[in-house]
Amino acid sequence: LTGRYACYDVYGTADGRWVTVAAIEPRFWANLCRAVGLERWIDHQHDDDVQAEIRADLDAVFSTRRRDDWVAALAGADTCVAPVLTIPEVVADEQYAARGAFADTHHEAHGTFRQVSTVLAGTVGVRS
Amino acid sequence: VSTVPADIAARVGVRQYEETAEFPAERSYAWSSCASVQNGNPLFWDDAVASQLTGGPILPPTTLSLWMRPHHWSPGHEEERVALQVHFDMKALLDLPEAIISENTIVFHEPVRPGDVISYAQVLRSVSEPKTTKLGTGRFWVVDVEYTNQHGALVGVESYTAFGYRRS
Numbered sequence: 001l002t003g004r005y006a007c008y009d010v011y012g013t014a015d016g017r018w019v020t021v022a023a024i025e026p027r028f029w030a031n032l033c034r035a036v037g038l039e040r041w042i043d044h045q046h047d048d049d050v051q052a053e054i055r056a057d058l059d060a061v062f063s064t065r066r067r068d069d070w071v072a073a074l075a076g077a078d079t080c081v082a083p084v085l086t087i088p089e090v091v092a093d094e095q096y097a098a099r100g101a102f103a104d105t106h107h108e109a110h111g112t113f114r115q116v117s118t119v120l121a122g123t124v125g126v127r128s
Numbered sequence: 129v130s131t132v133p134a135d136i137a138a139r140v141g142v143r144q145y146e147e148t149a150e151f152p153a154e155r156s157y158a159w160s161s162c163a164s165v166q167n168g169n170p171l172f173w174d175d176a177v178a179s180q181l182t183g184g185p186i187l188p189p190t191t192l193s194l195w196m197r198p199h200h201w202s203p204g205h206e207e208e209r210v211a212l213q214v215h216f217d218m219k220a221l222l223d224l225p226e227a228i229i230s231e232n233t234i235v236f237h238e239p240v241r242p243g244d245v246i247s248y249a250q251v252l253r254s255v256s257e258p259k260t261t262k263l264g265t266g267r268f269w270v271v272d273v274e275y276t277n278q279h280g281a282l283v284g285v286e287s288y289t290a291f292g293y294r295r296s
Contacts, residue, residue: 025295026295087165087166090165105169107177109177110170110174110177113168113169115171116167116169116189116190
């Protein structure tokens with residue numbers, strides 16, 4: 001998990017965004033390799049000698065399509081691929097909204113702003 | 129009838145690895161944390177606001193776990209140090225070489241303030257019967273980390289649910 005292996009990393013996409021790959025389990029790694037046409041690396045997941053090559057190949061592959069296209073293609077296919085959301089996307093994310101993760105808070109000098117909806121003494125917030 | 133080994137069942141509810149943080153809670157960690165997620169809440173940046181709302185500066189609740197995470201190296205410690213020892217104990221005791229954290233819940237109590245010296249203890253809360261998931265066959269367990277300040281007040285409880293397994 002410290003950056004040693006290409007199966008656990010962040011890769012840039014064609015639209016300047018990013019996806020995470022966390023395919024630690026061999027079967028999920030194999031699913032990913034097949035899905036992106038890199039079957040030759042299936043048996044080299046932990047081969048230190050070729051990690052740079054694997055990483056370069058994944059970089060090249062992910063750079064060909066937009067982030068959300070990759071997520072649509074791979075996230076539901078047991079490949080352990082997920083989008084890296086921007087801060088505004090996180091705040092607007094429907095899953096977080098459904099869990100009430102953010103709230104609007106008002107301060108007389110600083111105005112109204114969004115914050116993580118931890119209840120803090122003295123804050124005036126509305127969960128949303 | 130439970131299949132959880134008796135020596136492991138006996139650990140449930142027992143406070144283990146009680147420790148005190150090696151340095152007081154401090155603001156640079158908090159500011160780095162806020163900056164990394166663009167958290168502009170004046171409560172954490174403006175002492176006047178913090179004083180008005182909470183009686184003085186507090187540290188973001190989401191930094192709670194920082195105060196129990198040892199650096200991998202410090203003087204006198206040559207081996208890598210882990211933050212959640214009970215979790216690694218469970219992997220060894222149950223002979224389950226792989227594990228993931230499947231859920232993490234934090235309950236906040238008293239706020240942590242700059243200068244607080246935080247102590248913490250780990251408590252095994254439960255161990256499941258054997259389960260099979262997409263990852264393999266193993267068991268779930270729950271470990272709580274309970275944090276208190278130098279006055280003995282509870283400041284938070286982190287609850288980690290883990291799934292330890294053997295690849296099928």
